[in-house]
Amino acid sequence: MQTERFNKLRKATLSKIFEKKKLTDVWRKIVRNQLRSLDLTDLYDHYDFNFNIEERALAIRNEILNGTYKVSQPLIYRIEKKFGVCRHLVIPQPTDAVVLQTLVENIADKILLNQPSENAFYSRDKHNMAFPHEVKEYGLSWRQQWKKLQKQIYHFQDDKKLIAVTDLSNYYDSIDLDELRKVFTSYSQIDEVLIDLLFRIIQEIAWKPDYLPYTKRGLPTTNIEGIRLLAHSFLFEVDDVIKQQTDNSFTRWMDDIVIGIDTKKEAIETISSISDMLKTRGLALNLAKTNIYNEEQGFYHFQIESNRYIDSIEKTKKSDANYKKICSELHKRFKAHFKDTGAKYWDKIAKRYITTYSKLESKSLLSLMTQKYVDYPGLRSHLLMYLSNSGYSKKSSDVVLEILNTIDIFDDLSLYQLCNLVTNWEVPINDKSKEFLKKFESNIVAFSFKRKLSSDFYCVLWFKAKYNHPEDLYNFIDKYKNLWQTDTFLRRQVTAILSRLLTTNSIKVEKLLYNQISSGVTNTVTLANQILSFSDFEKSNSRLNFYLFPENKQRTYPLSKFLVLCSVLNSEKIRTNSDIKTKVLKSISDPYYLKWIDLQYNIS
Numbered sequence: 001m002q003t004e005r006f007n008k009l010r011k012a013t014l015s016k017i018f019e020k021k022k023l024t025d026v027w028r029k030i031v032r033n034q035l036r037s038l039d040l041t042d043l044y045d046h047y048d049f050n051f052n053i054e055e056r057a058l059a060i061r062n063e064i065l066n067g068t069y070k071v072s073q074p075l076i077y078r079i080e081k082k083f084g085v086c087r088h089l090v091i092p093q094p095t096d097a098v099v100l101q102t103l104v105e106n107i108a109d110k111i112l113l114n115q116p117s118e119n120a121f122y123s124r125d126k127h128n129m130a131f132p133h134e135v136k137e138y139g140l141s142w143r144q145q146w147k148k149l150q151k152q153i154y155h156f157q158d159d160k161k162l163i164a165v166t167d168l169s170n171y172y173d174s175i176d177l178d179e180l181r182k183v184f185t186s187y188s189q190i191d192e193v194l195i196d197l198l199f200r201i202i203q204e205i206a207w208k209p210d211y212l213p214y215t216k217r218g219l220p221t222t223n224i225e226g227i228r229l230l231a232h233s234f235l236f237e238v239d240d241v242i243k244q245q246t247d248n249s250f251t252r253w254m255d256d257i258v259i260g261i262d263t264k265k266e267a268i269e270t271i272s273s274i275s276d277m278l279k280t281r282g283l284a285l286n287l288a289k290t291n292i293y294n295e296e297q298g299f300y301h302f303q304i305e306s307n308r309y310i311d312s313i314e315k316t317k318k319s320d321a322n323y324k325k326i327c328s329e330l331h332k333r334f335k336a337h338f339k340d341t342g343a344k345y346w347d348k349i350a351k352r353y354i355t356t357y358s359k360l361e362s363k364s365l366l367s368l369m370t371q372k373y374v375d376y377p378g379l380r381s382h383l384l385m386y387l388s389n390s391g392y393s394k395k396s397s398d399v400v401l402e403i404l405n406t407i408d409i410f411d412d413l414s415l416y417q418l419c420n421l422v423t424n425w426e427v428p429i430n431d432k433s434k435e436f437l438k439k440f441e442s443n444i445v446a447f448s449f450k451r452k453l454s455s456d457f458y459c460v461l462w463f464k465a466k467y468n469h470p471e472d473l474y475n476f477i478d479k480y481k482n483l484w485q486t487d488t489f490l491r492r493q494v495t496a497i498l499s500r501l502l503t504t505n506s507i508k509v510e511k512l513l514y515n516q517i518s519s520g521v522t523n524t525v526t527l528a529n530q531i532l533s534f535s536d537f538e539k540s541n542s543r544l545n546f547y548l549f550p551e552n553k554q555r556t557y558p559l560s561k562f563l564v565l566c567s568v569l570n571s572e573k574i575r576t577n578s579d580i581k582t583k584v585l586k587s588i589s590d591p592y593y594l595k596w597i598d599l600q601y602n603i604s
Contacts, residue, residue, distance in 0.1 A: 010193040023057035044496035045560035048530035071204035077412040084410035090220040104226035116240040120252040122232030156249035160260030166290040171255040301344040392425040412455035470504040499567035535570035549583040
């Protein structure tokens with residue numbers, strides 16, 4: 001039951017913000033890509049939500065205006081930082097991500113009006129904030145470079161003799177939500193109902209393990225923009241004090257702070273002031289990462305020499321006369337880089353080295369891959385990108401198997417990243433590749449049975465969705481039905497895979513789909529309905545064609561898009577259409593996708 005306050009006062013504010021068109025635009029322009037960029041992705045690319053976005057937007061609006069909107073259970077997963085210590089990250093359901101982002105779109109400008117300095121940033125996408133190693137004039141003397149670093153990267157008002165660097169200890173986990181709300185409410189012109197709804201969503205998607213009471217401490221860690229903006233705004237008062245003490249010669253990127261000063265005494269006083277202020281909000285500086293650098297130390301910590309070297313070779317071509325010599329020197333320097341890991345930006349330069357191997361198309365990194373991948377979790381995303389760019393080969397596939405046989409997995413992401421890599425590869429169909437896929441599958445299944453985690457089962461599903469014969473895939477799903485039907489996330493992922501099996505085992509798969517519809521799990525019900533709806537389509541439309549058959553052929557046709565394609569090809573009238581056949585064969589080159597399309601839909 002709603003009070004008169006809601007009906008007469010609050011509903012009008014919500015009605016202006018949660019309009020059908022605004023919600024639709026926020027999904028299409030922002031949220032959809034945000035969800036795609038997260039570590040774990042949906043096997044159906046949330047296309048059921050996207051295809052019906054106008055109806056979904058209207059349903060969201062009605063729920064909010066009726067006062068019946070409730071936050072759905074998010075997906076919470078772990079990612080290893082170092083030594084098995086994991087960070088918990090959150091992925092909201094699409095509906096909640098849209099509601100959150102729509103709120104942020106309305107209040108972001110009002111929040112940022114309170115930002116005391118233009119030198120504080122929370123989104124590289126929005127601000128194009130450069131990294132310290134991205135000043136390109138390495139022909140300058142180090143003193144000139146030092147000044148340019150301060151002006152161009154850190155936006156200091158004047159040249160400073162020293163640079164102090166610091167960050168906050170466990171920033172997201174340490175934020176007191178009552179304190180955050182108090183600070184947030186002090187920003188003028190934000191309606192109370194918007195703040196209430198925003199903090200309700202945050203509270204509901206936060207990690208609350210073991211039925212423990214909610215502590216109201218800690219912002220959910222996620223790549224969703226609204227959460228980052230809140231964390232950013234909590235430090236405005238710190239920005240204000242530093243700005244006054246340093247004449248705005250500082251930069252803050254979320255919780256990383258860089259300050260320009262002239263004397264060590266001045267630096268210590270500033271750091272002490274920041275520390276005292278943070279303590280009043282229940283926060284603390286990370287003293288292990290707090291330092292004061294002079295020019296000489298800056299040259300070391302910003303890794304200027306390595307940057308200069310990488311800049312000088314990264315445009316080298318295979319056809320260049322000195323190509324082999326350059327690749328050999330690159331390999332030598334990369335190995336030497338790991339002998340001293342003390343520089344502040346050591347990891348940034350290590351990533352630049354890895355990217356340079358890719359640009360030069362050098363295969364020599366493969367010989368170091370396993371050890372670096374296992375020992376340095378922070379470099380894994382770049383090493384995976386290198387392996388992805390290298391593509392499938394006997395050598396790269398051997399490296400992947402070697403990693404699987406060596407690595408100790410402590411999180412929910414490491415196994416998935418390798419599965420995603422292998423499904424993105426265009427693996428040829430021959431005896432050697434079949435042997436590799438067999439060994440890879442055996443390894444990931446062993447991990448899954450050993451750890452008994454839903455994230456590992458998800459990894460096995462991801463691999464099997466591409467490489468298993470339809471009959472084997474159905475048998476696997478049917479055998480472990482009791483396992484995946486007890487987990488809402490796995491239930492949806494398996495339902496997505498059923499789109500690939502509908503024509504080869506129609507009676508049993510239809511029964512499974514109707515079972516999912518009767519489950520009452522909203523995001524699974526909508527997906528099962530969408531798969532069945534696509535199978536009855538009379539003809540395709542421009543929206544579907546634009547999604548499935550983009551004009552510029554994708555380098556890698558995504559597995560999630562392939563499953564959407566399968567659900568559309570389940571319609572006999574669509575799969576027998578000659579134009580659709582042509583578009584399918586033009587858009588897809590992966591041997592395994594082509595094999596299943598021929599087997600299941602007679603398109604060859």
